[in-house]
Amino acid sequence: MTRRVLIGISVAFVGILILLPLIAVFIEAFRKGIPFYLAAISDPLAISALHLTLVTAGISLAANLIFGLAASWLIAKFSFPGRSLLLSLIDLPFAVSPVISGLIFILLFGAQGWFGRALTDRGIQIVFATPGVILATVFVTFPFIARELIPLMQEQGTEEEEAAMLLGASGWKTFRRVTLPNIRWALVYGVVLANARAMGEFGAVSVVSGHIRGRTNTLPLHIEILYNEYNFSAAFAVATLLALLALVTLAAKAFLEWRIRVEEA
Amino acid sequence: MSKLRRHSVIPGFGLTLGYSVSYLSVIVLIPLSAVVVRGVAQPWPQFKEAVFDPRTLAAWRLTFGAAFVASLINVVFGLIVAWSLVRYKFPGRRLLDALIDVPFALPTAVSGIALTAIYAENGWIGRLLEPLGIKAAFSPLGIVIALAFIGLPFIVRTVQPTIEDLDPAVEEAATLLGASQFTAFRRVILPAVQPALVAGFVTAFARCLGEYGSVIFISGNMPMKTEIASLLIVTKLEQFDYAGASAIALLMLVSSFLLLFAVNFGQWWSTRAQRREA
Numbered sequence: 001m002t003r004r005v006l007i008g009i010s011v012a013f014v015g016i017l018i019l020l021p022l023i024a025v026f027i028e029a030f031r032k033g034i035p036f037y038l039a040a041i042s043d044p045l046a047i048s049a050l051h052l053t054l055v056t057a058g059i060s061l062a063a064n065l066i067f068g069l070a071a072s073w074l075i076a077k078f079s080f081p082g083r084s085l086l087l088s089l090i091d092l093p094f095a096v097s098p099v100i101s102g103l104i105f106i107l108l109f110g111a112q113g114w115f116g117r118a119l120t121d122r123g124i125q126i127v128f129a130t131p132g133v134i135l136a137t138v139f140v141t142f143p144f145i146a147r148e149l150i151p152l153m154q155e156q157g158t159e160e161e162e163a164a165m166l167l168g169a170s171g172w173k174t175f176r177r178v179t180l181p182n183i184r185w186a187l188v189y190g191v192v193l194a195n196a197r198a199m200g201e202f203g204a205v206s207v208v209s210g211h212i213r214g215r216t217n218t219l220p221l222h223i224e225i226l227y228n229e230y231n232f233s234a235a236f237a238v239a240t241l242l243a244l245l246a247l248v249t250l251a252a253k254a255f256l257e258w259r260i261r262v263e264e265a
Numbered sequence: 266m267s268k269l270r271r272h273s274v275i276p277g278f279g280l281t282l283g284y285s286v287s288y289l290s291v292i293v294l295i296p297l298s299a300v301v302v303r304g305v306a307q308p309w310p311q312f313k314e315a316v317f318d319p320r321t322l323a324a325w326r327l328t329f330g331a332a333f334v335a336s337l338i339n340v341v342f343g344l345i346v347a348w349s350l351v352r353y354k355f356p357g358r359r360l361l362d363a364l365i366d367v368p369f370a371l372p373t374a375v376s377g378i379a380l381t382a383i384y385a386e387n388g389w390i391g392r393l394l395e396p397l398g399i400k401a402a403f404s405p406l407g408i409v410i411a412l413a414f415i416g417l418p419f420i421v422r423t424v425q426p427t428i429e430d431l432d433p434a435v436e437e438a439a440t441l442l443g444a445s446q447f448t449a450f451r452r453v454i455l456p457a458v459q460p461a462l463v464a465g466f467v468t469a470f471a472r473c474l475g476e477y478g479s480v481i482f483i484s485g486n487m488p489m490k491t492e493i494a495s496l497l498i499v500t501k502l503e504q505f506d507y508a509g510a511s512a513i514a515l516l517m518l519v520s521s522f523l524l525l526f527a528v529n530f531g532q533w534w535s536t537r538a539q540r541r542e543a
Contacts, residue, residue: 002446003353006345006348006349006353007349007353007355009342009345009349010342010345010346010349010350010361011357011361013342013345013346014346014361014364014365014417016390017410017413017414017417018364018365018367018368018414018417019364019367020383020389020390021371021376021379021380021383021414022367022371022379024379024382024383024389025375025378025379028379028382066284067284067285067288067289070280070281070284070285070288071281071285071289073277073281074277074278074281074282074285077273077275077277077278078273078275078278078282080278080282086285086286086289089289089293089294090289092293092297093293095471095518095521095522095525096297096475096518096521097474097475097476097477097495097517097518097521098373098475098476098477098478098495099475099477099495099496099498099499099514100300100475100498100514100517100518103300103498103502103510103511103514104296104297104299104300105296106502106507107296107299107300107303107507107511108295108296108299110507111505112505112507113299113507114299135292138292139292139293139296142292142293158273158275161275162273162274162275165274165275165276166274171275171276171277174275175277196369196370199372200370200371200372200373200374200375201372202372202373202374202477202478203373203477203478203495206477206478206499207499207502219372220372220373220374220375220478221374223374223375223378224374227378227482232378232382235378236378236379236382239374239375239378239379242371242372242374242375243371243375245372246367246370246371246372246375247370249370250363250366250367250370253366253370254363
């Protein structure tokens with residue numbers, strides 16, 4: 001009896017709160033038919049938004065991947081004073097709200113920002129341009145990869161690397177042949193999560209982008225513009241691309257969690 | 266440098282330390298310090314004006330209030346969902362489990378427009394609420410719904426492992442000894458999951474305070490009525506009021522840092538207490 005009631009409540013709550021919006025995205029997207037849908041997602045502005053989204057995600061992931069590897073090597077393989085402080089500082093961006101994550105770069109590089117004058121004098125534009133969008137995305141996805149790698153590498157310890165070094169392997173070779181294969185699934189896991197956030201980030205990017213159509217609009221910003229123009233079906237059509245990304249992310253996440261469990265067993 | 270670390274044959278200490286600290290400073294520490302400096306480096310009356318004028322006060326009340334109500338709803342339902350997922354086998358259990366992560370993975374702008382479509386007057390649920398005189402979208406209720414959507418995974422994923430660790434034999438013993446199901450829940454289960462529930466609540470609450478994308482579509486953004494604190498930061502920025510925006514941002518940052526610090530401290534303290542008992 002209790003069992004049935006509790007399962008019923010759970011299914012109803014999650015169904016209404018979470019599943020319904022997900023379904024709504026697809027139904028609203030096809031409300032005006034398939035030709036309209038295809039036109040909306042192949043619109044030049046949608047394509048340029050997709051392009052910027054992919055470029056931004058690619059650069060942010062690469063930058064944070066290098067940092068994640070460096071930081072996890074540092075924290076897992078060495079003990080030094082300030083290690084736990086460094087560990088908590090890496091998590092900082094998770095505690096910063098999206099809008100503030102954009103604001104900080106305006107304060108640095110905006111017209112009235114710390115480096116604003118110096119940059120305008122040299123004709124360099126960072127905020128309200130692509131570099132700002134990329135910086136904000138790097139900031140919001142900063143902890144994802146490092147966070148997956150650090151605990152795993154700490155658990156694995158240093159014995160295998162020490163053995164490789166004593167057998168005469170170089171540091172780089174040890175990293176490539178011993179460490180990397182040990183952490184590959186966790187690394188992919190971190191990249192998948194960071195990618196979902198990078199492609200979907202709205203608040204931070206919205207603040208720094210300046211909403212210049214065809215130039216500084218990512219997919220989420222393009223959706224906002226279409227929506228605010230009451231072009232609802234087109235907004236939802238573009239939104240299906242991001243909803244699909246979310247579903248692929250969840251599937252990949254489930255697969256990787258299974259893979260990591262197998263590897264550990 | 267070698268004095269700093271334990272002697273080790275593994276190379277790369279200097280390189281990774283230098284790189285990690287510089288990258289962290291450039292991407293995170295220096296930009297964040299800009300908010301602190303900008304926020305603090307203004308005369309107190311100006312700061313007070315930015316943070317406590319009637320419009321901002323209304324936004325604070327709404328943001329904290331909606332985040333609190335949404336997280337409270339999630340504590341109740343999140344516990345039920347987590348319990349069902351751990352303790353019962355039923356068709357669709359794995360799908361339900363996967364759905365919990367959707368708010369993590371779905372971009373906030375997408376959840377924002379989808380929730381608005383559902384709860385607007387002509388939406389699937391808005392249509393049912395309208396005859397009852399309940400306005401969901403473009404009202405504080407809409408904000409609570411959006412924040413409940415965003416916060417649910419935080420509570421379920423925090424409570425789930427605690428329930429997994431809970432031995433069903435203990436509740437069975439309680440019921441065998443004559444306790445009603447409700448008493449068993451109140452005296453046996455609740456005390457065990459309470460720390461996780463509190464941690465989940467605070468984490469979700471902190472996350473909700475800064476939420477932007479999923480809220481601004483459904484809220485309607487009317488000053489004094491449905492305007493959240495994050496949106497005020499954006500409004501001030503659009504008016505080039507960097508100092509005002511920084512003041513609000515600083516107060517938001519301090520609140521969420523304190524909350525998250527409290528969660529971490531609480532977890533550290535309770536593991537220490539457990540270790541001492543063992």
